[in-house]
Amino acid sequence: MASSSRFRNQIQPYEIPFRPGLELKAAWTWGAAGALGLMGGLALGMPLMPLLTTSSIAGFFAWNRYKIGHRYQQKLDALHQSAGHLWFISTDEAETHYRIAREKDAIWFGRGFRWTKHTAERMYYLLGPGAELVEPLETKQTTESGEFIGKVWIHALETERDILLPLDALKGQTLILGTTRAGKTRLYDLLISQAVERGESVIIIDPKGDKELAANAKKACERMGTPERFAYFHPAHPEDSCAIDVLGSWNRATGLASRIAALISAGGDSNSDPFISFGWRVMNNFIHGLLILGQKPTLKSLRTLVETNPTEFTLAVLKAYIQQNDPKPEILHSYLTAKNGKVAEDVPGQLAAYKKFYREVLSKTAASPELEGLLSDEEHDKEHFSKMIVSLTPLLAMLTSRPLDTLLSPDPTTFHGRILTAQRIIDQNLVTYIGLDTLSDSAVGQAIGSIIAADLASTAGDVYNYQIPKPINIFIDEGAEVLNQPIIQLLNKGGGALFRVFLATQTLSDIAARLNGSQQRANQVIGNTNNTIVLRIIDQNTQETQTRKFGKFPMSRMGTALGSGISPHPMDMNNGSYSESMNLVDTDLFPSSEFASLPALQYLAHFSGGTIIKGRIPIVRD
Template sequence: EQVSTMPPEPFYWMTGICGVMAMARLPKAIKLHLLQKHLKGRDLEFISIAELQKYIKDTPDDMWLGSGFLWENRHAQRVFEILKRDWTSIVGRESTVKKVVRKIQGKKKELPIGQPWIHGVEPKEEKLMQPLKHTEGHSLIVGTTGSGKTRMFDILISQAILRGEAVIIIDPKGDKEMRDNARRACEAMGQPERFVSFHPAFPEESVRIDPLRNFTRVTEIASRLAALIPSEAGADPFKSFGWQALNNIAQGLVITHDRPNLTKLRRFLEGGAAGLVIKAVQAYSERVMPDWEAEAAAYLEKVKNGSREKIAFALMKFYYDIIQPEHPNSDLEGLLSMFQHDQTHFSKMVANLLPIMNMLTSGELGPLLSPDSSDLSDERQITDSAKIINNAQVAYLGLDSLTDNMVGSAMGSIFLSDLTAVAGDRYNYGVNNRPVNIFVDEAAEVINDPFIQLLNKGRGAKLRLFVATQTFADFAARLGSKDKALQVLGNINNTFALRIVDGETQEYIADNLPKTRLKYVMRTQGQNSDGKEPIMHGGNQGERLMEEEADLFPAQLLGMLPNLEYIAKISGGTIVKGRLPILTQ
């Protein structure tokens, strides 16, 4: 039955023409639909360790950074256009169907964290990969609380473990999920023995680790601990005196063939060095004068049955009279000089040092940080940073800073100082083994001068550092100088910025991204009239396409990023916008 009395051929022709026109416009319509769809946001994604293993197997020389795209001028232009409008008109309001379903389920409308349209300005995503060679320049991850720094660490740590590399994690908060994810990655490799955990809140489950075991020169030990002494002036006499006292004791212990540790250093600082002086003089005399006992008998006879201090003074006199003229030793003489120092003045000068030594040796921390290998009753594993690196182990070092911030900060700083010493050895003597990955969460709590050296020299020692913080002001507050904070930032080549609420940090990130040119239309209109002939008047209206310089990624957008989304400058200037999944079992 015909709908119209007119012949059908014109309808066929018009249908065909309209179909061709529709097909011609269809690709652009689909592109616009996808763009509008993704402006509303994407669903949160999850990834398993097995999937991560597949990425590593497919691209062994790259590090996977989630999904995303290269951020270019067109994305900045789209953001510029969106910011000129009402966001709800772009993102869209809640549909009627979703609203009805939500009310039936009795749920309240949830306010999303961040603006999903920022990532949605590009509908096409791809896997973001960074060559591992580029990570040798170290990486900074900055973001406010809850923005996804720790979850990003999970992804990066698991990849390093699955590559079979050594991993050291310094976590002031003691995040249980981060620790468990690292352990699961080792188990996925079939190597659960690679994982070791240190946490002062769980001493029975913790390994024992000696942060003073690795040193090339004995003076390094004093430098590590003296760096923890609070100081405002550059040439602080208390800090210098503390360093000298620590060095004298450490040198004395080495002379007696005894390895220095925190407990021994504290013992001789607090209890006096008489016992160490006796052992040091005896050990050195035996080395340079086999019949020293006969020579020293006359000196010791005068203090027979005397106190330990009197015996120490007698042996000191024996050294200066008999040993020093032929076999002087400046290290031993430093210890003897300290022993002669006025005890009251000595106590005042080390008043800033003793609390630090007490922090690191009190309670359960004593055997944890000063392990005694001869104690057969303690079956907990003993390790150190060199052993962790050489055996490609995965060490989780939880500092429990939420419970005791001062002790946690001191532990983190001394661990970093130890790593710096190991890095120095690797740098000086060359390394042919696999790289080492060091992850420092909440880095502002533990950063110190040795850590800056680690950033500076780490690349030559094949150390990759991943540093996380909330604001750059945290670095300045910790180091006591904005210049030193900038020195830290200047040694880091890759920057990942998650959601940031601090204005100064936002500006720093935006200023370090390249500028771009944005287009906009300037509309003008006007009218005029002739003074002599008021009835004669005219008008004009015009449009001009203008350009202006602007940030490639506006600073204010950094405060609007959803959780697990970031903007990054990597590999010497590549700008990427990415989002991360959550790592699951």
């Protein structure tokens, strides 16, 4: 008896998550039997109390069977009633959701539910033993052309509710993965509209130039009654475009040189290439030279210096610096006068005289490392110098050719449109759409994106160091096309300046390809994002990476065994056996292959803190 008791205690119950409500037939049978028995007994004049007792017992069993069967049938019906069509809501409905989220210091991510191990077990059942329950549904959920639109029943595994994520979680940065037409643009519309509603700065970097994304951002500003907050930048539409002075915001001149160096490095490490380091040094010296002359550094002025002989520029800077330090005229004149009594008038002669005066006299009391760097460049071997800065010339040419010469290096005296800087966007809480037009010219578009990203990264550092941070939302579509070291820095450290970066891409391989094929650098980008939102993805490597991120869980797996045999004893001709077992098997919380089956506008998200959400987002219509 004790052994039997221990055995019973080891038995673990296992409930099939989905099946038809077979108990409903028994419920109707019990109900009919109770009703017919009552009516028949009354017709035959039988005593009332026994009839009521038997009918009540039948009714109890009918109700008990109905409850169990109805529960199973409801779950099955929910799968078959799962929305295979898109979810549309009005602008008024959306703004109600936005307001509720804002009041709770949160952001609304549509509707959904927490993805738990119990949810995963239900999914695996329908992918395995219960596949016949959803196969008709999958055949039904296709377009008129026969295109499969996804396994819509996945979202019916649990009861959905509004998904609200605390705004603090967004400081951990967000990676959005999704193939073409999976819903990245609609997700951005949802997030951008809420940022506008909160009155925060928004910067949208769009390589493709999605007109609808720009239009929706503009409408969001208009709905708030602040249409002036919207700014539009697009090199293909210079007549409608504002100008962005990418070198207009800075606290340290070295930061301007770093923005140019970011163009050379593209996605690589800005310290790993001697050409990058040399290019940074040259830009830094030119920029400090312009500042000594009292001139504002621009991409156009830097291009001019790179493409021309810097001797005259060096002489002008040297003269200006010496005059700023009030040299004694008689001493300076003595250096400028040759042995024959003539004052040097040609450029080489004057340069030699001024350099000698600086090094022998002025450097003793007013040495300038910046000026000495410029002098060092001027004295550098010309052929070697030209080879080391060869990569600067095409990049600066790209960014200063028409119409970018006025859009990225605007002159306030001649440009009559709106001129922005990164700092101005932040100070005025603007909503700035930046189209890169990479479809028409990918090289120039990527260069624009890189210099703007470098400007933002530099400004984030200034905000962190010198200002009281306030939220700035940066949305980068097709992020692999503009990914560079400054963006990686924003992902890594921008949260301290309250920069919330949303980086969308189709595959993780795109990120590695942009970073010179470095998977290690790609992993750094992925590791710097605490939130990951996965829409439909079809790249196998991306699927497997996300499955590993979501982790595993111990899944209960039932096993059955049947056996039969023939006994040698004449009186016992055959025997049989049956056994059931249940084991715990480590299984992926979400199978990698099913990311390709997510319908459009549905996602699986891993948010900061480890919460996993299955959700869907609406299409907002006026």
